[in-house]
Amino acid sequence: MRLVSAVEELQPADFSGGTAVAVGKFDGVHLGHRAIIASLLRTAERDGLQSVVFTFANNPLSFLQPDVCPLPLASRAQRLELLDQAGVDACVMVNFDAEFAAIPAREFVERILVGQLNVRHVLLGDDFRFGHRGLGDAALLRELGPIHGFTVEVVESVGDEEVGAVSSTLIRNAVLAGDLVAAREMLGRCHAVRGEVVHGDARGRELGFPTANLGGAVEGLIPAHGVYAGSVVIDGVERDAAISVGVNLTFEPEGAPRVEAFVLDFSADLYGTQMEVRFAQRIREMLPFSSVDALIARMHEDVAETRTILAELRADTPAV
Missing domain, CATH: 3.40.50.620 (HUPs)
Known part of the structure; x- marks a missing residue:
């Protein structure tokens, strides 16, 4: 073009x-x-x-x-x-x-x-x-x-006929409200943001859930705070991911909001690479947890729910 x-x-x-x-x-x-x-x-x-x-x-x-x-x-x-x-x-x-x-x-x-x-x-x-x-x-x-x-x-x-009226304003409102299903239906694809993977506090790695954190100038409208099922695209390859947007209320309630993704069934050093994050569906809002064990248990649930949501989404998507 x-x-x-x-x-x-x-x-x-x-x-x-x-x-x-x-x-x-x-x-x-x-x-x-x-x-x-x-x-x-x-x-x-x-x-x-x-x-x-x-x-x-x-x-x-x-x-x-x-x-x-x-x-x-x-x-x-x-x-x-x-x-x-x-x-x-x-x-x-x-x-x-x-x-x-x-x-x-x-x-x-x-x-x-x-x-x-x-x-x-x-x-x-x-x-x-x-x-x-x-x-x-x-x-x-x-x-x-x-x-x-x-x-x-x-x-x-x-x-x-299924979606009805579509406008950038309606999609923007849906994204900011965390309704990424409605946004996906109006966009015809998952809403996405992207940026460079930067070093975080490594707390996810300590908990057994290493995350890739977007830093700097993130492209695209960042959704409402919460945990999402979605995917990431790295070097042209799309991989399933559980995504967190917002502040870690358990460890850093006054910290800066961020977008971080736990890439399922994947392990590699991503620092300095460009990554696109695609949001399929919101799982839950950000929550404080009373203990590390409670947080880890919930993260396991988030990953399991991510797998279920993405499997159902693929089953509902016609083959091209």
């Missing part, structure tokens, strides 16, 4: 054969976004066009109203990987700043979509707005389409 990081970098010659362009924020690249992308790819293949996603490196609210801007579900790098995996030919991911915010909606269409991307088909969700003060919408696109030779498609339904 080709990446363009600024409007100024767009070269019309690169898109001379015409494009189908999906415009939106694409935070999380959830099932609703995937419906847009699926239609984008179908149209591009049918008409011999390049498939392009036009999106933003940052949430526009981070510039327009930073006091109410929500935390992102996924990092810039995570979103780019998801779009690449979806099969998009190119992604234009620009910074939403003062310069971009000042572009009138009509100019965005005529100068960027038409002039630089040679658009032949535009797709967007039914609630997406663009241009200065958000004055651009599907109605404006339909007005300009016949003039400049492009068609417009608004993807009205977001989600499917």
Whole structure:
């Protein structure tokens, strides 16, 4: 997938054969976004066009109203990987700043979509707005389409019959509430965070449950505190894991929250490696224990429950 990081970098010659362009924020690249992308790819293949996603490196609210801007579900790098995996030919991911915010909606269409991307088909969700003060919408696109030779498609339904309506806001609320089953149903995959494995206090190793701890800048929205069944991905290999998010209430109730994973049936030095942590289902909240023995007994239960949850999840997942 080709990446363009600024409007100024767009070269019309690169898109001379015409494009189908999906415009939106694409935070999380959830099932609703995937419906847009699926239609984008179908149209591009049918008409011999390049498939392009036009999106933003940052949430526009981070510039327009930073006091109410929500935390992102996924990092810039995570979103780019998801779009690449979806099969998009190119992604234009620009910074939403003062310069971009000042572009009138009509100019965005005529100068960027038409002039630089040679658009032949535009797709967007039914609630997406663009241009200065958000004055651009599907109605404006339909007005300009016949003039400049492009068609417009608004993807009205977001989600499917089982999940219902899907939005980044609903997924964010689910993740922050610890409802990773609901988040998974709306994302179409397990919610994930990732970062570098760093040294912890080695207490898990002392208890017989050595954990890999994420440190530094963790990518992705960290779920509510609790113990989760899930998995980790290390060097491209996915392994089952029992995951803890939060503070160790038994030993360090005033300590810093952290994400740590006990990787099942695995033993290796992971310090300094990059690890992705995928959350399937919350098992319980974080609890203080009256003794080390009580904590160890509960950890054994957590691992057993993790195995059961993941086995049931695999049994319910159709073979590809």
